[in-house]
Every structure is written in C-alpha cells, then in structure tokens.
Amino acid sequence: MTLPTAPQVLSLYRQLLRYSNRFANYNFREYGKRRTRDAFRENRNVQDKEKITELIHKGLHELRMLKRQTVISQFYQMDRLVVEGQASGKETGVHGGIVRQKDTGWD
Numbered sequence: 680m681t682l683p684t685a686p687q688v689l690s691l692y693r694q695l696l697r698y699s700n701r702f703a704n705y706n707f708r709e710y711g712k713r714r715t716r717d718a719f720r721e722n723r724n725v726q727d728k729e730k731i732t733e734l735i736h737k738g739l740h741e742l743r744m745l746k747r748q749t750v751i752s753q754f755y756q757m758d759r760l761v762v763e764g765q766a767s768g769k770e771t772g773v774h775g776g777i778v779r780q781k782d783t784g785w786d
Contacts, residue, residue, distance in 0.1 A: 682728050683735050691738050692719055701749040703756045705763050711745065
C-alpha cells in the first residue's frame with residue numbers, strides 16, 4: 680500500500696473534527712474534538728511508514744464510528760447546557776419560546 684499524502688491526512692483530520700461537531704451533547708462534542716487534536720499532535724513526528732499506515736487505518740475506523748454515533752446521538756437530544764452559551768429550557772409556550780423549568784428542590 681502507498682503512503683498517504685499530507686492532503687489525505689489533513690482531510691481525515693478535518694472530517695474527524697467535522698463529525699465530532701455533529702454530536703448533540705456538548706460533552707461528547709468537546710471530547711471528540713479534544714481526542715482528535717491530541718491524537719494528531721501525539722503522532723505528528725512519526726516517520727515509520729508502517730506505523731503511519733496503521734494510524735491512518737485507525738483514524739478511518741474512528742471516523743466510521745463517529746458517523747454512526749453522531750446519528751444515534753441525534754435521537755437522544757437533551758436541553759442545552761449553560762456553557763454552550765445559548766438559551767436553555769424546554770420549548771413550550773404559545774410561540775415556541777423558551778420556558779424555564781421550575782426548581783424542584785427542597786424548599
């Protein structure tokens with residue numbers, strides 16, 4: 680097998696980041712992006728051709744897994760978190776506005 684070119688490796692990197700961004704859950708999105716960046720940084724200086732080919736195959740396997748998991752995560756969407764920087768709550772009301780949930784803790 681031929682050694683992957685730099686544009687092919689960058690394309691894989693971009694695809695992994697793109698699919699990581701498709702997770703509905705903030706924590707999964709950030710984990711996917713962090714894991715992708717860390718893996719590429721960790722292996723940036725690898726010179727062995729067999730190791731590079733092995734890493735590319737592993738990356739393609741991870742990309743296929745990410746594609747499956749992002750589709751599944753769309754079925755189980757939860758309310759947005761405060762750290763995501765947008766309104767949270769359940770969409771109800773007359774015009775589909777955001778209605779805050781009442782705190783049900785001990786009074």
